Amino acid sequence: MSITHLVLFQFKSDTEPRSVRDACERMAALKDRCLHPSSQKPYITSASGGKDNSPEGAQGGITHAFVINFANAADRDYYVKDDPVHQEFVRSLGGLVERAQVIDFTDGIF
Numbered sequence: 001m002s003i004t005h006l007v008l009f010q011f012k013s014d015t016e017p018r019s020v021r022d023a024c025e026r027m028a029a030l031k032d033r034c035l036h037p038s039s040q041k042p043y044i045t046s047a048s049g050g051k052d053n054s055p056e057g058a059q060g061g062i063t064h065a066f067v068i069n070f071a072n073a074a075d076r077d078y079y080v081k082d083d084p085v086h087q088e089f090v091r092s093l094g095g096l097v098e099r100a101q102v103i104d105f106t107d108g109i110f
Contacts, residue, residue: 001046001106003076004044005068010061010099020064023096026089033085037078039058044079045069047103061099 007027011020031047049066052059070076079086093100 001011001072001109003073003105004105005070005076005079006061006103006105007049007065007068008101008103009064009066009097011063011096012098014054015096023093024051024064026092028087030089031068034079035085036075039081043070044073045071059071062101085091 007021011023028047028049031044032042035041036043036045046064046069049064051064052062068079070079
């Protein structure tokens with residue numbers, strides 16, 4: 001069953017807009033840069049994201065959101081735990097992100 005990986009960022013208030021944009025572009029690029037260890041082909045089935053624009057005022061400081069989909073839990077687990085491209089991206093966020101939240105789910109499983 002497919003897995004949806006929701007990532008929410010609150011960038012530090014003193015982070016330069018250029019640095020935020022760069023981090024977001026690099027996050028979006030993971031879809032093509034993360035390669036399956038067996039096939040050496042991209043394994044993220046879809047990815048989208050952007051800056052918050054909700055008028056509700058319930059963001060709790062979150063400024064950006066990304067939705068990444070995987071075909072199965074094994075691919076998601078590889079991404080989270082082992083993918084060197086993803087691991088390097090996570091390390092690159094040091095000093096930029098105040099808070100990150102991650103929620104994974106399978107559609108329709110309540």
